[in-house]
Amino acid sequence: MSSRTTLTFLGAAGTVTGSRYLLEHGGRRVLVDCGLFQGLKQLRLRNWDRFPVDPQSVDAVVLTHAHIDHSGYLPALARQGFRGPVHATEASVELAGLLLPDSGHLQEEEAEFANRHGFSKHKPALPLYTEDDARRMLRQFRRTEFHAAFEPIPGLRMQFVPAGHILGAASVHVQWDGGSVLFSGDLGRDEDILMKPPETPPAADTVLIESTYGEREHQEEDPATTLADVVSRTAARGGVVVIPAFAVGRAQALMHLVAQLKEQRRMPDVPVFLNSPMAADVTEIYVRYRAQHRLGSAQCRAMCEAARIVNTVAESQRLNELKVPAVIIAASGMATGGRVVHHLKAFAPDRRNTILLAGYQAAGTRGALLAGGAREVKIHGEYVKVRAEVVSLGSLSAHADRNELLRWIGRLPSAPRQVFVTHGEPAAADSLRLAIEDTHGFACSVPEQRQEVEL
The missing domain is CATH 3.60.15.10 (Ribonuclease Z/Hydroxyacylglutathione hydrolase-like)
Structure with missing residues (x-):
């Protein structure tokens, strides 16, 4: 041996x-x-x-x-x-x-x-x-x-x-x-x-x-302020904010910020959708393991209630037809798969909309291409124009x-x-x-x- x-x-x-x-x-x-x-x-x-x-x-x-x-x-x-x-x-x-x-x-x-x-x-x-x-x-x-x-x-x-x-x-x-x-x-x-x-x-x-x-080093920025600004200016254009987000960690941080901004009336009162049943389940796990993170019970409750949960594929598809300002948080975080890819296909070509990248984007992912200023990305075998505003929120990493x-x-x-x-x-x-x-x-x-x- x-x-x-x-x-x-x-x-x-x-x-x-x-x-x-x-x-x-x-x-x-x-x-x-x-x-x-x-x-x-x-x-x-x-x-x-x-x-x-x-x-x-x-x-x-x-x-x-x-x-x-x-x-x-x-x-x-x-x-x-x-x-x-x-x-x-x-x-x-x-x-x-x-x-x-x-x-x-x-x-x-x-x-x-x-x-x-x-x-x-x-x-x-x-x-x-x-x-x-x-x-x-x-x-x-x-x-x-x-x-x-x-x-x-x-x-x-x-x-x-x-x-x-x-x-x-x-x-x-x-x-x-x-x-x-x-x-x-x-x-x-x-x-x-x-x-x-x-x-x-x-x-x-x-x-x-x-x-x-x-x-x-991470940028010295307040992610709550950046998120509020992005939602405000996109809503003023009549657009939709699409946020690719990991179901674990990133989705919960975003919902915590949304809950804070809504309570403080710092962002427009637009519908916020969490298009990830798994992220909703993950949020429940965060509630159960409160001793491991910073949020108290009231903050956990507010985080859970900050967005409408989208469960079915049919509901997810209907989001792509939105004609009013809204925020859609959906997996995956680097836009490599999952429901967010269908939203990018629907919303990336329109200048009124915004794609908000909330964290690290590995080389070769759609998220990295978007962060690098790509004017088109390949989705499901075809190239999709990117005319939407693209914002990177590095401080949320x-x-x-x-x-x-x-x-x-x-x-x-x-x-x-x-x-x-x-x-x-x-x-x-x-x-x-x-x-x-x-x-x-x-x-x-x-x-x-x-x-x-x-x-």
Whole structure:
């Protein structure tokens, strides 16, 4: 039996998405995160590649949080033979119970739509996994409280440390006789609208730190004021505001802002639609886990009542015929799929309307194209003109910015032997690497996809 402990970067190396880290210890294997690649086509194609190790040889998965770029490959892994437990915080288990079946359902829906309209190069187009696949794999989840020690394999002791970002999000601290490693997971803001700040990280020999915003700071803007201004000027034009929003975190932050603005009479009294039944279910989970975020019970109630929930596909389709000012919040957050894509098709060509991008847009996504000023985007095989106003609301991001990332790693009780900068576009990751070296003097590098290191 091998006495080495190794770490292999199977994702989130040179890109923001596809978070997957393979820890091998004592001849056993643990995967930290098991996410989908998103964005550029060459990245999305990796989701269809043969998994780099036999899924049956993976003893356990440890999940930092429920977002699809961290959890979304789990049903595919199980479909290929993974039978071990998936350890996650209690809130992450509940959120994954909504997100993973929805991911499978969307893939089935998109494959069916592509087959019906004949715009896929694959005959027939198939989903990576189905809703049923996702529901089956949910039985493998195991709930673990923050700070509670657990051993996914003999000799590896782990605990979850609150990371802010979204409900249930954690950094993962791993120890064994002779070493330790800390996975930051996605880190939240110090002054987030919803979430409490990340806890002080524990000491570790090796630290992995995310770098989504590694090369920039969030704008000093009040998101409530920006949102009020966007809704006011769009309503004055007789237009509709379309907001692509992640069902977890971003949708709740937006509804909290809407509730505040309505109470303070700072935005026009236009109908606000939450076109995501899943986001409505997620909001109920936020209400149940109030101890993990900043909102009190009255604020939670107001957030729940801030928008009309759109449940059926028929109701969703009727929104595309709106002729009066309104706000539509719909998934997905980077406009890669889901109901918001149909709204963009309907509303992007009209100058009276506004598309409000509320957070990070990964390279290669429709959201990134819109943020970059594209005058047309491809939707369902055809190009759609973008004449609507496009606004980016960067201050609503749930990710720590460059300064917050530097502060987090600076709070380590002792200097790590090595730091790996992951989960960022190449320029962002390298910029943060340099900043960590200059600011803290830690030995720091940006790993490559499939690179293996000994710990």
